[in-house]
Amino acid sequence: MGLYPQAVESYYSELIYPVISMVQRCIASFFPFAIGDLLYTLLVIYVIKEVVIFISKTKKDKDAYLLFALRSINFMLIIYLSFKVLWGLNYSRPQINEQLQISKKPYQKEQLLRLSSLFIDKLEKLGKAIGDTSVNYTIEELQDRAATSYNILAVKQPLFEYKYHAVKPVVSGWLTSKLGIEGYYNPLSGEANINTKLPEFVLPFVVCHEMAHQVGVAREDEANLVGYLTAVHSEDIQFRYSAYYNMLRYVLFEIRMKYPEDYNVLITQIPQQVIDHFKQEREFWAKYNGSMSVYMGKTFDKILKLNNQQKGINSYQDIVLWLVNYHEKELAVLN
Numbered sequence: 001m002g003l004y005p006q007a008v009e010s011y012y013s014e015l016i017y018p019v020i021s022m023v024q025r026c027i028a029s030f031f032p033f034a035i036g037d038l039l040y041t042l043l044v045i046y047v048i049k050e051v052v053i054f055i056s057k058t059k060k061d062k063d064a065y066l067l068f069a070l071r072s073i074n075f076m077l078i079i080y081l082s083f084k085v086l087w088g089l090n091y092s093r094p095q096i097n098e099q100l101q102i103s104k105k106p107y108q109k110e111q112l113l114r115l116s117s118l119f120i121d122k123l124e125k126l127g128k129a130i131g132d133t134s135v136n137y138t139i140e141e142l143q144d145r146a147a148t149s150y151n152i153l154a155v156k157q158p159l160f161e162y163k164y165h166a167v168k169p170v171v172s173g174w175l176t177s178k179l180g181i182e183g184y185y186n187p188l189s190g191e192a193n194i195n196t197k198l199p200e201f202v203l204p205f206v207v208c209h210e211m212a213h214q215v216g217v218a219r220e221d222e223a224n225l226v227g228y229l230t231a232v233h234s235e236d237i238q239f240r241y242s243a244y245y246n247m248l249r250y251v252l253f254e255i256r257m258k259y260p261e262d263y264n265v266l267i268t269q270i271p272q273q274v275i276d277h278f279k280q281e282r283e284f285w286a287k288y289n290g291s292m293s294v295y296m297g298k299t300f301d302k303i304l305k306l307n308n309q310q311k312g313i314n315s316y317q318d319i320v321l322w323l324v325n326y327h328e329k330e331l332a333v334l335n
Contacts, residue, residue: 002092024190025166036186090218173197177288185213204242221318
């Protein structure tokens, strides 16, 4: 079925998955902790138990090894098919920018530089409005504000409709931070799991990004786009700041890789408050993120490539192309 994107969109993403997702989140909402992590733990315990039993008790002949191999393959197929049915087929739907009518037209250098200036200007104005009153929201407050923003946009685009909240803090913020993870979606339970140890100015966008996965946006670049649109249209100034801040990171990275001379000039124009937040975020990851994050990054890269994202973790950068096209009219009038 995954070979036919339009069929996936019409029958799975628009009909089957919304029912699955709402049932999952409705069940998950009754639990104050991430039940998906519990399910993962039980799966790991089951695998370890089966391996230990095989090693310690099974008579070691050719048939025993063959039976164990077949049972292992069966188990992996069940997990794989469950993943696809519960959520994974969303990777095969048509690109979300088509529904949002955002072009993929290649951008010019000048457009990219203007986009950075636009975001810097937005952040400077929002930063002055926020001042020293930055709020450290609870996970429930982040969830409620993000859901409100989603449903505001759902009036014009049903894609954003969000019912039954299921946003949970990760079980171990220390381990999650050590692995370099901001948040993740759990297909087994339909929960969006958030690393609440993150700096408060990062969290609103991360919540919107993970909730995008809950509404059926599987690809990372597309979840970034949906998360950005949701956060930037929020009535909450903290959410708008977080959206521009997180997107400025991608834009600056793109400029640094392609136009290093312009990057060196651009960074001198960034407001001190934003610079301080970059520094705070860098110090956060330096505190937690060890060599394991490199391994996890490579692993996640493989996972993405297996799910129709041939650029792997580099697919996160595709958001820049859509941001330029989304803001094309605003960029055209900038000097």
